[in-house]
Amino acid sequence: MVLVKFIFLYSIFSFTFTTCFHQIQPKCHQYESQALLQLKQGFVINNLASANLLSYPKTASWNSSTDCCSWDGIKCHEHTDHVIHIDLSSSQLYGTMDANSSLFRLVHLRLLDLFDNDFNYSQIPSKIGELSQLKYLNLSISLFSGEIPQQFSQLSKLLSLDLGFRAIVRPKGSTSNLLQLKLSSLRSIIQNSTKIEILFLSYVTISSTLPDTLTNLTSLKALSLYNSELYGEFPVGVFHLPNLELLDLGYNSNLNGSLPEFQSSSLTYLLLGQTGFYGTLPVSIGKFSSLVILSIPDCHFFGYIPSSLGNLTQLIRIYLRNNKFRGDPSASLMNLTKLTVLEVSSNKFTIETFSWVGKLSSLNVLEISSVNIGSDIPLPFANLTQLEVLSAANSNMKGEIPSWIMNLTNLVILNLPHNSLHGKQELDMFLKLKKLVVLNLAFNKLSLYSGKSSTPFDWFSISSLRIGFMQFS
Ligand SMILES: *[C@@H]1O[C@H](CO)[C@@H](O)[C@H](O)[C@H]1NC(C)=O
Ligand SMILES: *[C@@H]1O[C@H](CO)[C@@H](O)[C@H](O)[C@H]1NC(C)=O
Ligand SMILES: *[C@@H]1O[C@H](CO)[C@@H](O)[C@H](O)[C@H]1NC(C)=O
Ligand SMILES: *[C@@H]1O[C@H](CO)[C@@H](O)[C@H](O)[C@H]1NC(C)=O
Ligand SMILES: *[C@@H]1O[C@H](CO)[C@@H](O)[C@H](O)[C@H]1NC(C)=O
Ligand SMILES: *[C@@H]1O[C@H](CO)[C@@H](O)[C@H](O)[C@H]1NC(C)=O
Numbered sequence: 001m002v003l004v005k006f007i008f009l010y011s012i013f014s015f016t017f018t019t020c021f022h023q024i025q026p027k028c029h030q031y032e033s034q035a036l037l038q039l040k041q042g043f044v045i046n047n048l049a050s051a052n053l054l055s056y057p058k059t060a061s062w063n064s065s066t067d068c069c070s071w072d073g074i075k076c077h078e079h080t081d082h083v084i085h086i087d088l089s090s091s092q093l094y095g096t097m098d099a100n101s102s103l104f105r106l107v108h109l110r111l112l113d114l115f116d117n118d119f120n121y122s123q124i125p126s127k128i129g130e131l132s133q134l135k136y137l138n139l140s141i142s143l144f145s146g147e148i149p150q151q152f153s154q155l156s157k158l159l160s161l162d163l164g165f166r167a168i169v170r171p172k173g174s175t176s177n178l179l180q181l182k183l184s185s186l187r188s189i190i191q192n193s194t195k196i197e198i199l200f201l202s203y204v205t206i207s208s209t210l211p212d213t214l215t216n217l218t219s220l221k222a223l224s225l226y227n228s229e230l231y232g233e234f235p236v237g238v239f240h241l242p243n244l245e246l247l248d249l250g251y252n253s254n255l256n257g258s259l260p261e262f263q264s265s266s267l268t269y270l271l272l273g274q275t276g277f278y279g280t281l282p283v284s285i286g287k288f289s290s291l292v293i294l295s296i297p298d299c300h301f302f303g304y305i306p307s308s309l310g311n312l313t314q315l316i317r318i319y320l321r322n323n324k325f326r327g328d329p330s331a332s333l334m335n336l337t338k339l340t341v342l343e344v345s346s347n348k349f350t351i352e353t354f355s356w357v358g359k360l361s362s363l364n365v366l367e368i369s370s371v372n373i374g375s376d377i378p379l380p381f382a383n384l385t386q387l388e389v390l391s392a393a394n395s396n397m398k399g400e401i402p403s404w405i406m407n408l409t410n411l412v413i414l415n416l417p418h419n420s421l422h423g424k425q426e427l428d429m430f431l432k433l434k435k436l437v438v439l440n441l442a443f444n445k446l447s448l449y450s451g452k453s454s455t456p457f458d459w460f461s462i463s464s465l466r467i468g469f470m471q472f473s
């Protein structure tokens with residue numbers, strides 16, 4: 001699920017510049033054309049250098065016989081004819097980025113997108129600071145490594161900066177972050193790039209506390225500091241930034257903070273999983289009328305879920321797993337009929353009845369492990385025909401496995417270990433769940449028997465099977 005979350009998260013924020021161009025072809029400046037051709041020659045084309053399956057070498061068609069303003073990935077200014085956009089994302093470029101690269105002669109650049117290439121773990125050259133007109137810079141997943149040069153702070157016109165990595169494409173054999181950013185550099189970026197709207201530094205090691213001046217970035221719409229080894233108290237003022245839509249601080253377990261009361265909020269994605277955030281959810285969370293994802297698993301939140309959460313009918317995913325919430329959240333959750341993910345496991349919830357769960361018929365993921373159910377597998381779950389993951393480990397469920405479970409034909413993961421399910425259960429029944437990959441019924445009182453119809457071959461699609469104390473994977 002983490003993986004799905006990331007693909008989703010990072011695909012939301014695509015950034016487009018709308019520039020109008022005249023019909024007449026601009027004439028490329030000779031020196032810029034040469035600089036681009038040198039840039040092209042500085043790299044080899046290697047189809048392994050880009051992860052995107054639709055990648056292709058944009059530079060392959062560049063040649064001196066044509067106007068560089070018409071080259072793939074290049075745009076020139078309509079009046080000055082200077083090169084202002086270079087989009088070489090997913091262009092299969094492989095090689096080190098030279099500190100003297102001709103790229104840095106293209107000082108009129110406003111957009112530079114080198115996303116998804118392989119710069120062979122070279123450092124980002126400090127000359128990047130000379131591209132002072134840059135508004136949009138995307139070096140995400142391009143295999144740069146080392147210290148992010150302090151000269152980034154010269155890019156005072158930046159609106160969007162993406163130096164982040166993504167969980168799906170971890171560098172080969174590496175478990176630590178490739179890029180580091182010194183606090184002093186971060187401070188000067190914040191001080192100088194005051195118009196910045198999008199700042200993605202996920203998987204960039206910052207390894208410090210965050211400066212309060214972050215609160216000065218009043219244009220900020222999206223901030224991702226996922227897995228940046230942050231610690232200390234998160235500057236609470238950031239929550240009051242008027243335009244903030246996405247805040248991702250996930251996987252910084254030494255970063256603590258709490259949610260203040262809000263007057264209003266434009267937050268759409270609030271992602272705080274695996275941080276040291278603590279405290280209660282404020283009643284004013286009911287004012288987050290745009291909130292689509294609330295992801296706060298593995299934090300230190302406690303108290304009751306405010307009923308105002310029930311007003312956030314735009315919510316699509318809620319992750320509350322592994323906190324210390326208590327009480328019965330049913331009233332807050334039962335009208336959130338757009339939910340596709342509901343994770344409430346490993347809290348101190350006491351849920352009286354599960355009838356309302358049947359109303360959440362869009363659910364793909366229901367994770368209620370360690371919530372005391374104390375009865376049969378609740379019949380309202382039979383309504384959740386979109387369910388792909390049903391996880392209710394250690395939930396004190398009794399009775400037999402109902403035959404309607406086989407109606408949940410979209411199930412991929414059925415995880416019901418450590419309950420008191422009993423009775424004779426024919427294993428072959430589960431072969432009706434054609435998409436099932438993980439079946440875990442371990443630590444129950446079931447007597448399982450294999451039906452006659454199946455051959456071992458039929459079970460090959462199930463990659464993990466835990467049915468007794470034994471595990472077959
Ligand atoms: C960087 O480029 C990738 C691929 O186009 C895109 O998904 C990502 O959102 C971009 N980053 C920003 C901040 O626009
Ligand atoms: C130059 O590039 C154009 C397309 O950009 C292509 O049609 C033409 O064949 C190329 N010429 C040479 C000599 O490679
Ligand atoms: C990539 O880096 C390695 C190690 O530094 C080096 O041996 C190799 O020549 C580099 N490849 C290119 C294309 O620059
Ligand atoms: C960069 O250019 C300078 C002078 O033109 C030269 O001395 C230096 O060796 C070059 N550095 C690299 C990495 O090519
Ligand atoms: C801030 O930006 C200005 C203008 O681009 C630049 O001259 C100055 O050096 C920058 N300051 C820092 C600390 O980088
Ligand atoms: C930035 O924030 C600091 C403290 O948070 C404040 O002292 C300073 O005046 C702010 N600068 C601007 C330009 O708003």
Ligand SMILES: *[C@@H]1O[C@H](CO)[C@@H](O)[C@H](O)[C@H]1NC(C)=O
Pocket residue numbers: 231232233254255256276278
């Ligand atoms: C905040 O985090 C630090 C460790 O980074 C910890 O020592 C401290 O107790 C935490 N404070 C609170 C209020 O949780």
Ligand SMILES: *[C@@H]1O[C@H](CO)[C@@H](O)[C@H](O)[C@H]1NC(C)=O
Pocket residue numbers: 286307308309311
């Ligand atoms: C839900 O929203 C309505 C209308 O905006 C408001 O009157 C009501 O007080 C809210 N409920 C809670 C529990 O915040």
Ligand SMILES: *[C@@H]1O[C@H](CO)[C@@H](O)[C@H](O)[C@H]1NC(C)=O
Pocket residue numbers: 307310331332334335
């Ligand atoms: C849920 O919706 C129903 C019908 O619209 C409404 O009567 C009920 O008050 C709502 N419950 C909560 C807790 O908001």
Ligand SMILES: *[C@@H]1O[C@H](CO)[C@@H](O)[C@H](O)[C@H]1NC(C)=O
Pocket residue numbers: 355356357358359360361380383
């Ligand atoms: C089952 O889901 C439908 C919508 O798909 C809903 O109208 C109905 O009320 C639900 N039934 C129960 C028992 O929750």
Ligand SMILES: *[C@@H]1O[C@H](CO)[C@@H](O)[C@H](O)[C@H]1NC(C)=O
Pocket residue numbers: 382383404407
């Ligand atoms: C399961 O599916 C069968 C056949 O479609 C249907 O008759 C039965 O009512 C369903 N059971 C439940 C509990 O929805």
